Amino acid sequence: MAASMRLLVRRAIRLSHKNITLTAAGAAARSDCCRGSLVCRCFSDEAEDRSTHFGFETVPETEKAKRVYKVFENVAQKYDIMNDAMSLGIHRMWKDTLLHVMHPQPGAQLLDVAGGTGDISFRFLDYIRSQEERQKRRVARSSQTPSWRDISNNYSTQDEPRESRAVVCDINKEMLKVGKQKADSLGVSAGLSWVVGDAEELPFDDDQFDIYTIAFGIRNVTHIDQALQEALRVLKPGGRFMCLEFSKVNNPILSRIYDAYSFQMIPVIGEVIAGDWKSYQYLVESIRKFPNQEEFKGMIEDAGFYCVKYYNLTGGVVALHSGFKL
Amino acid sequence: MWLRIQRLNQWRFVLTSKDCSTSVSAVCVPQLHTSSTEPASSSCDGLYPGHIHTTPIQKALLAVGSGVAALRDPYRHDMVAVLGEATGHFALINLRDKMKNDPEGYTILTERPRIRLSTIDVANMASLPEGSFGREYIRFLDDNHVTPDSRADVKFVDDEELAYVMLRYREVHDLMHTLLGMPTNMLGEVAVKWFEAAQTGLPMCAFGAVLGPLRLNASRLQTLVTSLGPWALRNGLRARFVLNIFYERRWEQSLEDLRQELNIEPPPVILSAANKTST
Numbered sequence: 001m002a003a004s005m006r007l008l009v010r011r012a013i014r015l016s017h018k019n020i021t022l023t024a025a026g027a028a029a030r031s032d033c034c035r036g037s038l039v040c041r042c043f044s045d046e047a048e049d050r051s052t053h054f055g056f057e058t059v060p061e062t063e064k065a066k067r068v069y070k071v072f073e074n075v076a077q078k079y080d081i082m083n084d085a086m087s088l089g090i091h092r093m094w095k096d097t098l099l100h101v102m103h104p105q106p107g108a109q110l111l112d113v114a115g116g117t118g119d120i121s122f123r124f125l126d127y128i129r130s131q132e133e134r135q136k137r138r139v140a141r142s143s144q145t146p147s148w149r150d151i152s153n154n155y156s157t158q159d160e161p162r163e164s165r166a167v168v169c170d171i172n173k174e175m176l177k178v179g180k181q182k183a184d185s186l187g188v189s190a191g192l193s194w195v196v197g198d199a200e201e202l203p204f205d206d207d208q209f210d211i212y213t214i215a216f217g218i219r220n221v222t223h224i225d226q227a228l229q230e231a232l233r234v235l236k237p238g239g240r241f242m243c244l245e246f247s248k249v250n251n252p253i254l255s256r257i258y259d260a261y262s263f264q265m266i267p268v269i270g271e272v273i274a275g276d277w278k279s280y281q282y283l284v285e286s287i288r289k290f291p292n293q294e295e296f297k298g299m300i301e302d303a304g305f306y307c308v309k310y311y312n313l314t315g316g317v318v319a320l321h322s323g324f325k326l
Numbered sequence: 327m328w329l330r331i332q333r334l335n336q337w338r339f340v341l342t343s344k345d346c347s348t349s350v351s352a353v354c355v356p357q358l359h360t361s362s363t364e365p366a367s368s369s370c371d372g373l374y375p376g377h378i379h380t381t382p383i384q385k386a387l388l389a390v391g392s393g394v395a396a397l398r399d400p401y402r403h404d405m406v407a408v409l410g411e412a413t414g415h416f417a418l419i420n421l422r423d424k425m426k427n428d429p430e431g432y433t434i435l436t437e438r439p440r441i442r443l444s445t446i447d448v449a450n451m452a453s454l455p456e457g458s459f460g461r462e463y464i465r466f467l468d469d470n471h472v473t474p475d476s477r478a479d480v481k482f483v484d485d486e487e488l489a490y491v492m493l494r495y496r497e498v499h500d501l502m503h504t505l506l507g508m509p510t511n512m513l514g515e516v517a518v519k520w521f522e523a524a525q526t527g528l529p530m531c532a533f534g535a536v537l538g539p540l541r542l543n544a545s546r547l548q549t550l551v552t553s554l555g556p557w558a559l560r561n562g563l564r565a566r567f568v569l570n571i572f573y574e575r576r577w578e579q580s581l582e583d584l585r586q587e588l589n590i591e592p593p594p595v596i597l598s599a600a601n602k603t604s605t
Contacts, residue, residue, distance in 0.1 A: 264383050272391035275404050277378055
């Protein structure tokens with residue numbers, strides 16, 4: 001409750017700068033609708049005048065979220081198969097690279113926004129588990145001939161290490177449903193939770209998570225700066241923001257091949273496998289509308305992150321941006 | 327007495343000239359009802375509602391992809407539809423010309439009737455006498471648990487009139503089943519495909535006719551090769567062109583009478599609609 005009230009107050013301050021009056025009754029109603037998970041277009045008058053891009057189309061801002069929701073509702077069942085088909089399996093490498101750069105340690109708390117079918121969270125839990133096993137093995141090996149330090153450590157009371165936790169947050173219930181089914185079939189349940197939430201208004205308190213990831217989701221958000229601010233809010237001091245997203249290919253030859261492949265092949269694959277041309281047309285168009293590596297780095301810095309850097313993967317097809325909250 | 331045909335305003339058609347494929351913004355009509363898969367405010371930049379522009383490369387890729395998908399899962403009707411659209415350009419021109427040269431076919435091209443649950447009076451047709459075409463069609467729909475509304479929309483045909491011809495062919499397919507007395511199991515579908523391949527010359531029909539039998543078990547394959555197949559081919563070649571019949575005005579006509587008019591023999595083997603799961 002406190003979180004939503006704080007959110008409400010922040011929104012009120014932001015909007016009072018824009019000379020919109022909030023009535024008490026309106027605020028009370030909005031506190032109910034801003035609370036929790038659903039997209040809340042409370043302040044519609046202002047937003048309707050502004051327009052944004054939906055792929056190469058221009059749509060009012062209020063409509064973009066709805067249309068994006070529809071796209072992912074349609075593709076959810078075939079999402080993972082399509083990822084493999086479109087990227088020829090390379091998306092697995094990108095996600096593995098994210099985990100390697102992240103290098104999470106046991107006890108870390110992850111928030112995987114736009115986590116949908118849970119790819120990042122599953123990898124996170126696997127990585128933590130292998131780290132824990134490695135530590136146990138190290139301890140077992142060293143306890144054969146304990147050093148003075150180990151013996152003195154054994155005397156001191158060790159507190160229970162915190163369990164690692166991954167929270168998958170997505171605005172789309174269909175995607176979360178598919179993710180949960182995947183988790184059930186893999187037999188993964190410990191340390192994993194599924195939450196419906198909007199990246200622009202996360203249903204979490206401040207300073208909660210060690211790591212915030214958003215993989216191939218931020219370009220679908222209507223207000224990217226708001227999503228970045230929310231990321232800053234929910235991260236603990238010292239927490240890390242990591243974002244995988246399609247970006248600009250600088251090499252001209254590779255860029256030509258990539259464009260031809262994107263616009264000729266991907267909608268066809270979408271039609272054949274998922275029976276949905278238009279959703280995949282939106283996907284390739286939305287990639288072109290997203291800011292390039294340097295611009296996005298600037299946006300992350302503007303939101304208040306430090307030590308922002310990016311890594312180009314596959315020649316710039318995908319960029320991994322990382323920043324810290326200090 | 328003619329039945330009144332209710333025309334859906336979804337297709338407000340303008341008989342464009344042959345160059346209509348070059349005018350992108352020619353026909354841009356707001357849809358009165360939207361299909362469930364498309365967003366309500368989809369950009370109206372095609373020649374007809376649901377039209378998606380494709381380059382020749384994309385058409386080729388679509389043909390290959392949909393062919394493979396349809397082979398792997400023959401119940402993916404949308405893939406069969408896409409295959410037809412991607413490969414059928416020249417055949418569709420031929421069909422359209424055949425329709426234009428026939429008075430009844432020309433009427434169909436002008437009036438553009440649609441066969442959907444909203445345009446056919448199911449209750450009325452079910453009450454028609456036994457043996458009438460309308461009654462048998464309703465019986466076919468019930469026995470096989472199909473509905474005329476499950477036809478995929480035409481998306482990849484780059485001419486508005488040809489798109490209607492394709493749509494008419496798709497909607498008349500169920501009536502073919504009724505005329506030929508074939509159920510919607512694999513054997514029945516292949517038999518109808520042989521008939522349609524001979525009638526229309528669409529590559530997709532030929533594809534289905536040649537590769538469909540691969541999915542039949544031995545006994546059905548034998549039935550196909552010995553009696554059903556030759557019968558379907560023979561009738562396909564000698565029957566009157568099926569797209570030139572205004573079926574909506576013939577619900578009350580007796581089925582036997584219609585078959586004689588079209589020069590179609592009754593089926594040599596009676597297939598039941600019950601066995602749909604096993605091929």
